[in-house]
Amino acid sequence: MRIHHAVSRIGCFLIKKSTRDAFRSCRSLHSTVPVRSVELTKVRYPNLKRGPFSVLKDTDVQFFERLLSGAGRVLADASEIEGYNTDWLKTCRGCSELVLRPKTTEEVSAILNYCNTRRLAVVPQGGNTGLVGGSVPVFDEVVVSTQLLNKIISLDELSGTLVCQSGCVLGNLEEYIADYNLTIPLDLGAKGSCHIGGNIATNAGGVRLLRYGSLHGSILGVEAVLPNGEILDCMSTLRKDNTGYDLKQLFIGSEGTLGIVTAASVLCPQKPSAVSVAFLGCESFAKVLDIYKEAKGMLAEILSAYEFLDEASVSVNKENLKMSSPIGDYPFFVLIETSGSNGDHDEEKLNTFLEAMMSKGLVTDGTVVTESLKIKDIWSLRERVAEGLLHDGYCYKYDVSLPQSKFYNLVEDMRERLGASVIRVVGYGHVGDGNLHLNMTSPTYSSEVMSNIEPFVYEWVSKYNGSISAEHGLGFKKRNFIHHSKSKSAVSLMKQLKKSIDPNGIMNPYKVLPDD
Amino acid sequence: MRIHHAVSRIGCFLIKKSTRDAFRSCRSLHSTVPVRSVELTKVRYPNLKRGPFSVLKDTDVQFFERLLSGAGRVLADASEIEGYNTDWLKTCRGCSELVLRPKTTEEVSAILNYCNTRRLAVVPQGGNTGLVGGSVPVFDEVVVSTQLLNKIISLDELSGTLVCQSGCVLGNLEEYIADYNLTIPLDLGAKGSCHIGGNIATNAGGVRLLRYGSLHGSILGVEAVLPNGEILDCMSTLRKDNTGYDLKQLFIGSEGTLGIVTAASVLCPQKPSAVSVAFLGCESFAKVLDIYKEAKGMLAEILSAYEFLDEASVSVNKENLKMSSPIGDYPFFVLIETSGSNGDHDEEKLNTFLEAMMSKGLVTDGTVVTESLKIKDIWSLRERVAEGLLHDGYCYKYDVSLPQSKFYNLVEDMRERLGASVIRVVGYGHVGDGNLHLNMTSPTYSSEVMSNIEPFVYEWVSKYNGSISAEHGLGFKKRNFIHHSKSKSAVSLMKQLKKSIDPNGIMNPYKVLPDD
Secondary structure: HHHHHHHHHHHHHHOOOOOOOOOOOOOOOOOOOHHHHOHHHHOOOOOOOOOOOOOHHHHHHHHHHHOOOOOOOEEOOHHHHHHEEOOOOOOOOOOOOEEEOOOOOOOOHHHHHHHHHOOOOOOEEOOOOOOOOOOOOOOOOOOEOOOOOEEEEEEEOOOOOEEOOOOOOOOHHHHHHOOOEEOOOOEEEEEEOEEEEHHOOOOOOOOOOHHHOOHHHHEEEEEOOOOOEEEEEEOOOOOOOOOOOOOOHHHOOOOOOOEEEEEEEEEEEEEOEEEEEEEEEEOOOHHHHHHHHHHHHOOOEEEEEEEEHHHHHHHHHHHHHHOOOOOOOOOOOEEEEEEOOOOHHHHHHHHHHHHHHHHHHOOOEEEEEEEEHHHHHHHHHHHHHHHHHHHHOEEEEEEEEEEEOOOOOHHHHHHHHHHHOEEEEEEEEEEEEEEEEEEEEEOOOHHHHHHHHHHHHHHHHHHOOOOOOOOOOOOOOOHHHHHHHOHHHHHHHHHHHHHHHHHOOOOOOOOOOOOO | HHHHHHHHHHHHOOOOOOOOOOOOOOOOOOOOOOOHHHOOHHOOOOOOOOOOOOOHHHHHHHHHHHHOOOOOOEEEEEEHHHHHHOOOOOEEEEEOOOOEEEOHHHHHHHHHHHHHHHHHOOOOOOOOOOOOOOOOOOOOOOOEOOOOOEEEEEEOOOOEEEEEEOOOOHHHHHHHHHHHOEEOOOOOOOOOOHHHHHHHHHHOOOOOHHHOOOOHEEEEEEEEEOOOOOOEEEOOOOOOOOOOOHHHHHHOOOOOOOOOEEEEEEEEEEEOEEEEEEEEOOOOOOHHHHHHHHHHHOOOOHHHEEEEHHHHHHHHHHHHHHOOOOOOOOEEEEEEEEEOHHHHHHHHHHHHHHHHHHHOOHHHHEEEEOOOOHHHHHHEEEOHHHHHHHHOOEEEEEEEEEEHHHHHHHHHOOOHHHHHOOEEEEEEEEHOOOOOEEEEEOOOHHHHHHHHOOOOHHHHHHHOEEEEEEOOOOOOOOOHHHHHOOHHHHHHHHHHHHHOOOOOOOOOOOOOOOOO
16 A cells, blocks of 8 residues: 555654755766876867967977966876866766866966967866866867966855855855854755856855855855956846856856856855655656646745656666665655755655645655655765666766656657667656756767767757756767757857957867857 | 743744735825925025026927827926926925827837937836935936836746836835746835836845845846937846947946836746745844844845834834834844745744843843734834824935944934034934944924034045945935945036936936936
8 A cells, every 4th residue: 555655754754843954066077087098079079170379389388387386286297187187977078188176266367378479279168067078178278277266265254155266165165154153045956066157157056045045136145257267257146136247157157168167156045954864656647737736835935846767767776876765666756855944844845745646646655854874865866876877887967957748758759759779768857947867878979879869859859849958968979959949040149249258369278159 | 031932932823834925115105295285396406507408398208209109299388397397205396398108119219219319318217116316306307207107028937037027116026026926126115116227227235135146146037228319229138248348337326317227027036935024123223133134144044134113213114104113122123034945944944033032131131923913014014113103293314334333323313413503313224234324303304403414424434434325316306425335536427427327417417426
């Protein structure tokens, strides 16, 4: 008797005040693929031409060594810079010969001024956790790493405004402000490695977007260095400031192609005193959507995440990461997080909600947890899928927005299309934001599989007015598909702005904007 | 025994489920100043030079009459266009001879294409409720009104995405979506007249920003016509879409200087089923801030507005609008709104909070209301101050952001500085957002008073790294003070973008950007 079982299971966990301070970080783990075996990007894409940039000379390296004194600030040894050349997914590898690690905005300014004058191409790099090849060189671009731009500058407790350099690791920021009863309005699997500057540059979304909105709302100020080395100071710490064009918005999501973000101010919400997570099994994707609709109404202001995984996603955890699921096997799983200021109220709302979902037959089985370690375990099921997939070999990764009603059809169509040519096709993601993560795996990269996936997947998404990149950005891999999600007039204006701000095109070339 | 009295008063109103559907609209009321008596802007600012634009000819009017067929679409009669030339505050008056009222994006495109070719300057106008002279002509610019771009295009109930033309009145949109249990993430006094396109163009803030964030987060898509007539389609309805630069952000807050917003998609949150408003009296501004700090922790996710008024603000209501206050006289008043999905829970949170505030001696007196009419009455006290001030004659209006600790000192300093030279100095606004509305009045405009206010007020704000325009924008009146809030590098990049997008400078000249 599934339903009774589930009711009692839901009942037995219910709910005490607790705080989730879980430090989830799958993407900081090293993957099992050795860097050297990753094919060079210029080899994998033989038609791609290197831009008209200068080639690095000894005198350039000497300039940077004078500028950045101290050990470990100018890396030119092949073994040292290997990791900077290769993306986390092990799908892109550049051949940069130089990594620079500035500590101050002024150093970044001097670096870009020099590179612009010398026409040396530059790729900015944060935690290098991106999934579209945006943060690694394509050819021999100079890597400017934000690793040492890692100072917290100030915190205003009353307004919740945190000011820091762009190389601060997201998880470290969250730990720091937790002492002040604040939380970061952004949470994602890579939090243990990713930098706030990279989050801003890629307009990272993550699992809390449903509650706290996008970075376009919660980043109050940005300091960036323009391609010519000029420092652009838009470092407001004010919640409201309508004095001229909101230039910082241009840098949120431009993936390092317009400049390097060196510092930012972040509006941090009150840390919730009570957090609960429900993990539910259900029989169809239609029910996943029905539950979401009810959750919007009944959980409303305490709903902080609404995620789903299909059975194939959970199988990845079981098979490749030896994780176990706290409930039985179902075609679909829903992860609901609530967070609020009063645990008793939240408990009552969540109980009422879950009882209604059971009695309507929308939920078949489920568990609710409130202890931080158990919450962490449940979240791991969702957040470690990306890591688990890498164990299959090569992962074809898509991150699309679609109208919620069409959401899962893409996974089913892809499964039918690819059949036995891949190990698996899995779908999971942020239902609340209409954001599906679609992944296929094969033992090694196969251009045949790839040609069956692209452009099919982009055309499918485009047909329903979706986005071909919901939160990962376009980077290197998806830039030439931009027309599937953006109008010709929009792409044309983007190019015009790029040309105006970076006339020599040195900033992160071969990224975001399509070839002419 | 103030405290006992207040406790019982708070007790007696407490709290039933109710919904605020109040249609508050002070700024749609006509002010008492006749339009004709408003000094022409070009007379008041004799040093301002008209830009190198063409002068309207009969052949131009004939072109527009052919383009916009049907009555009332091309207005050229002086009496008909008087209202379009004058701002709501009656402080700016242009001398345009032509008002165009397109119904479609294509018509807007044809208008701008023609004006750009002919070098005719254009001012876009929505509800004309702006407070910085941004929506009226300075000289003889052609007015393009969005009044007839007023169609609702679509609504996705599940995701809450509303798509509409830019001339829809904010209050009408709110009424429309209320039937679908949704609400608009923006609320301001002018909602009965202001257009959503104008809200976007000015990045309107209002009283719900504390809860739902800024329009940079809740506007999902924008369609705009560029100065050369090209239609820029950035009309995403997706919550997440990281495909290239987020161009719509450029149009949010650029006050019609980069193009005309013709349509938008708005992310609408769930309509709260329970709303309560508390109106509290307290003895000092320090206590206003202490109460805010407590409210952030104790009301947290149900806190939807935290506003304050000083005694002088409430006096305006009493003297000029014959309104009465529901509680006694105090140096400061706080208006707290909560909204949530469970009235009983909200009631308990609000009661616990208010009891704590009384026992800590932070609140001296107060009342709590939950019925929509009573809620409307309390909100009127806050929202009709702007209207009441106009009855004094001329209003010197400032809207600044400041660190909360410095917030009220500016009002006190200004009161001391101006003494008997003005009728009154009042301060009210959005404490939660650090946004102060500072207003001074005199019987008629006085350049002597003005020279005592400016640049003093901007220098004061600049000293504390505040914003000289929190939510009203720069428009015509404040553009030359932009350097008090924005860095030289930022202003320079703004001008570069303007030049790139509007090389002939026809779009809303003399606004936002400072003179060279």
